[in-house]
Amino acid sequence: MSNQESNFKIDTKEKMHVLTPEVPVLAANMTADFKKLTTSFLEQPVKNLVINFSNITSIDNAFGMELANIQQNFYNENVSMVFCNFSKEVENSLREMGLLEKMNHTPTESEAWDIVQMEEIEREFL
Numbered sequence: 001m002s003n004q005e006s007n008f009k010i011d012t013k014e015k016m017h018v019l020t021p022e023v024p025v026l027a028a029n030m031t032a033d034f035k036k037l038t039t040s041f042l043e044q045p046v047k048n049l050v051i052n053f054s055n056i057t058s059i060d061n062a063f064g065m066e067l068a069n070i071q072q073n074f075y076n077e078n079v080s081m082v083f084c085n086f087s088k089e090v091e092n093s094l095r096e097m098g099l100l101e102k103m104n105h106t107p108t109e110s111e112a113w114d115i116v117q118m119e120e121i122e123r124e125f126l
């Protein structure tokens with residue numbers, strides 16, 4: 001496990017992985033490693049990803065932009081990515097960057113699971 005991966009707890013569920021950053025700040029210098037880590041899930045049998053922000057108090061603008069790009073890549077691959085548990089500070093930062101309304105996010109991890117499951121059902125019908 002790389003040093004970057006040690007900053008994240010990964011919990012595998014039946015239909016998704018839950019990635020929880022265990023650092024309080026998502027800084028610009030973490031974006032390349034984060035992208036590598038998240039996109040590695042696209043190579044696994046279970047591809048859907050929930051990112052739990054419960055430990056995050058601050059997010060750098062560059063990291064926020066990368067989150068939006070990574071999420072778009074997941075949806076381009078017909079895979080779900082849902083963010084949950086944004087703090088008010090993170091929510092405000094993403095709103096100021098014009099990203100919040102573009103991101104698939106929920107107040108709780110349970111609601112994020114529900115979205116992943118609904119999107120899975122939608123994909124099965126299409």
